[in-house]
Amino acid sequence: MSELWYTEKQTKNFGITLKVKQTLHTEQTDFQYLEMVETEEFGNMLFLDGMVMTSQKDEFVYHEMVAHVPLFTHPNPENVLVVGGGDGGVIREVLKHPQVKKATLVDIDGKVIEYSKKFLPEIAGKLDDPRVEVKVGDGFMHIAESENEYDVIMVDSTEPMGPAVNLFTKGFYAGIAKALKEDGVFVAQTDNPWFTPELITNVQRDVKEIFPITRLYTANIPTYPSGLWTFTIGSKKHDPLEVSEDRFHEIETKYYTKELHKACFVLPKFVSDLIKE
Ligand code: SAM
Numbered sequence: 001m002s003e004l005w006y007t008e009k010q011t012k013n014f015g016i017t018l019k020v021k022q023t024l025h026t027e028q029t030d031f032q033y034l035e036m037v038e039t040e041e042f043g044n045m046l047f048l049d050g051m052v053m054t055s056q057k058d059e060f061v062y063h064e065m066v067a068h069v070p071l072f073t074h075p076n077p078e079n080v081l082v083v084g085g086g087d088g089g090v091i092r093e094v095l096k097h098p099q100v101k102k103a104t105l106v107d108i109d110g111k112v113i114e115y116s117k118k119f120l121p122e123i124a125g126k127l128d129d130p131r132v133e134v135k136v137g138d139g140f141m142h143i144a145e146s147e148n149e150y151d152v153i154m155v156d157s158t159e160p161m162g163p164a165v166n167l168f169t170k171g172f173y174a175g176i177a178k179a180l181k182e183d184g185v186f187v188a189q190t191d192n193p194w195f196t197p198e199l200i201t202n203v204q205r206d207v208k209e210i211f212p213i214t215r216l217y218t219a220n221i222p223t224y225p226s227g228l229w230t231f232t233i234g235s236k237k238h239d240p241l242e243v244s245e246d247r248f249h250e251i252e253t254k255y256y257t258k259e260l261h262k263a264c265f266v267l268p269k270f271v272s273d274l275i276k277e
Contacts (some may be wrong), residue, residue: 001025002036003019003166004017004019004020005017005020006018006020006035006039006045006047007020008049008050008051008052010195010226011163011195011225012227014195016052016071018035018037018039018040018041018042018045019039019040019041020038020039020040021038021039022036022037022038022040022043023035023036023038024036024037024119025115025119025208025276027111028216029107029109029111030113031108031109031162031163032044032048032049032054032109032115032162032163033047033048033049033050033111034047034048034111034112034115035047035048035050036115036118036119036120039055041057041058042055042057042058042222042223043055043056043057044053044056044119045114045122045223046087046112046116046119046120046225047191048112048158049158049161051147051158051159052121052223052224053087053112053158054087054089054123056120056123057111057223058123058221058222058223059087059089059120059123060089060253060254061217061219061221061254061255062089062181062229063089063092063093063123063227064093064253064254064255065219065229065231065246065255065256065264066090066093066154066156066187066189067090067093067096068093068096068186068224068251068253068261069099069217069240069256069261069264070152070185070186070187070235070240071094071100071152071232071269072184072243072247072248072258072261073233073235073238073239073240073243074152074183074184074238075153075238075247076099076101076150076151077097077100077151077160077185078099078100078101078151078179079100079101079104079150079151079152079265080094080100080102080103080104080108080130080147080151080152080153080154081103081104081105081149081152081154081179082094082103082104082105082106082144082152082153082154082156083106083107083139083143083153083154083155083156083157083158084106084107084108084139084155084156084157084158084164084166084167085105085107085154086105086107086109086110086112086113086115086116087112087116087120087123087124088105088113088117088120088123088124088125088126089123089124089154089156090104090126090154090258091105091126091127091129091132092123092124092126093274094154095126095129095131095132095198095251096251096253097251100131100250101131102130102131102133103129103131103132103133104132104134104135104212105127105132105133105135106135106136106137106138106230107134107135107136107137107139108136108137108138108139108163109136109163110136112237113127113134113136116132123135123164129236134221137175138163139155139157139167139206140166140167140172140175141155142214143172143175143176143178143179144175146175146179147178147179147239148178148179148180148181148182148206149180149181150179150180150181150184151180151181151183151184151185152184152185152186152187153176153179153180153184153185153187154186154187154188155167155176155186155187155188155189155234156189157188157189158228159191160199162191163192163241164259167188167200168188168203169198169206170206170209170210171209172205173186173188173203173206173211173234174210176234177211177234177236180236182236182237183236183237183238184235184236185233185234185235185236185238186211186233186234186235187231187233187239188203188231188232189229189230189231189232190203190204190216190222190228190230190231190232191225191230192225192227192228192229192230192269193226193230193270193271193274194225194226194228194229195225195226196225197274198241198248199272200216200230200232200274201274201275202276203232204216204274204275207232209236210234211234211236212235212236212237213233213234213235213236213237213238213239213240214232214233214234214241215232215233215241215265216231216232216233216265216267216271216275217229217230217231217233217240217264217265218229218231218264218271219231219255219264220268228271230271241262241265245251245258261275
């Protein structure tokens with residue numbers, strides 16, 4: 001019986017390949033090529049334009065780290081926005097915070113939401129929670145139309161190409177600052193230091209010009225390019241490294257801990273060199 005493997009080219013010369021059990025769904029949506037594939041090692045996986053978005057086995061790392069670092073940094077995150085995030089994983093983590101009264105998700109592609117609910121129920125299952133409002137639309141436009149509204153904004157978008165190209169611009173980060181309240185916090189996934197070092201450097205530079213507190217943290221995500229993933233946090237007032245012990249209320253996690261909340265900001269030299277002044 002011949003074997004079927006799915007290869008993601010992470011650069012033109014390097015990639016990962018995953019043994020496929022079955023292809024669950026493929027579709028060219030209005031915005032991207034959507035693939036849902038069941039793999040032997042990582043379970044069901046969502047790919048967009050040939051790039052790994054999430055997998056049943058390792059999704060918790062990214063979703064916990066995008067959500068809990070900013071949500072524990074802000075003292076009272078009641079109104080939260082997720083840009084992108086159509087697989088629902090960040091929203092699931094956001095709802096573990098009792099202070100959150102409303103979580104809005106804005107993803108440009110309703111098909112991602114539809115097929116994540118169908119094939120990734122443990123990731124997308126909270127999108128129908130009463131505290132959640134799901135909007136299908138361009139996150140760039142949503143941010144442009146928002147002012148002084150959110151306590152925490154998380155940008156869980158695809159790579160800076162296709163529909164997400166505007167979501168890594170200084171103008172977008174300025175829009176995020178406007179959409180946040182006066183003590184708001186935002187986080188964006190900012191890819192990896194091995195293959196996209198310049199993205200990390202550029203985003204830090206842009207965010208630093210807008211937010212008084214700007215930091216970079218990392219997490220280990222085996223199915224993402226290089227496995228060493230970064231997140232850029234911008235904050236108007238609250239420092240993620242100054243969170244008092246009493247702030248860390250108990251939540252169920254598999255990767256994030258209050259100790260890791262601080263440790264994830266300790267960077268390897270080749271990474272800290274990317275963002276030094
Ligand atoms: N965690 C993944 C990562 O780090 O690459 C991202 C997963 S999530 C599925 C990415 C989402 O961003 C997709 O559902 C895509 O439709 C959405 N997206 C891309 N451009 C967007 C835009 N301009 N506005 C809103 N959502 C967008």
